[in-house]
Amino acid sequence: MKLIRKVKVKNSLGLHTRPAAAIVKLLQPRKSAVFFTYRNETINARSIMSILMLAAKKNAQIVVTIDGDDAEATMEYLVNAFDQQFGEK
């Protein structure tokens, strides 16, 4: 199953190293392929360096594409993590 959704970066420092590490950690046990698209660039969300390269600022809109068997659950976890600011609130 393929899901596409927009999420917003809520962390005041943007998508810096710690949130990026949190995303990678969250995705590790998941099976689906996860991609982020930001400013015309699509990257593999399992790679820390790729997420960091985006240098997404606060309030940046990131398009999340998840493709795979556990797409729905993965999307839910991910959106939730973005909302919770990866525990940085």
Added chain:
Amino acid sequence: MYLVQHFYEAHARYLGLELVAGKSGLSRRINKAEVHRPGLSLTGYLKGFVGARILVFGKQEIEYLRELESKIRAERLKAVLTPSTPAVIIARGFRPPKELIVLCDKNKIPLFRATSTATNLLSRITFLLLEEFCPSVTLHGTLVEMFGVGVLIQGESSVGKSEAALGLIERGHRLISDDVVRVKKKEGSYLAGSGPELTRHLMEIRGIGIINVAHLYGAVCVRPDKGIDIVVKLEEWDDQHFYDRVGLDEKFIDILGISVPYHVLPVKPGRDVVLLLETIALNHRLKDMGYNSAKEFNAKLLETIARRQKKKVIHETHP
């Protein structure tokens, strides 16, 4: 979207550009990687004239315009300044005609003055624009250079791309980019890969974290960009899969419409990935020089078989 402003900010020094008029037009878009010397168009002949190109006025254009009456001059200039003209550049630091300054301000078209000659500008700008407009894609993978061969290492996360690259660096090869590679199709014929500015020469190694390779191993082990000559896909060893054992059939992968030699390299404990990658690169060099180990061997084998068959025939006919 490429704006005149981007172009101006990036290349003002290189081209010696100075903004003369039409500042409010800096947000105009450049849609075509083309530059044009209006020449003939200034005489009023506009058949086939393309408006979306950057205009460069050289010595001849300026001299010609000087000879015209003010009213006609304004008319002719008006004709070449279309709503889609991105910018006008005057070569050799000539002073632009008054009418051009007025028209550019009025129509919000940036007007620049450059120090070099029109021919020089034409070639430089064409080159810069082609570079900007060439097709590009961002790929997941690690780009390294071994023995002058650019190898893009791909594969699933955690298959060991970064670790392999680290091993290669230690052996004296060079890292271009880890994890994210921006690939550009240059001059429509070859692929060049580079790392994004921000994460250039950084690597993420599981269990260690983020390291800066250029600082750890020195400037000799990195380079900013490199052509992509081969793609190697690292894969977990799968007993069910039949891996290439002879190398007679070459596989290719398509990147931006260019086919690049492609190898699948299975990884399992005990297989020295670094050494294997070096071997693939060296074998590619050898093939480039015209020697294909697998094909040469096969030819020799066929020859030997044919010779034996011939002998057999001789034996049979003359017992």
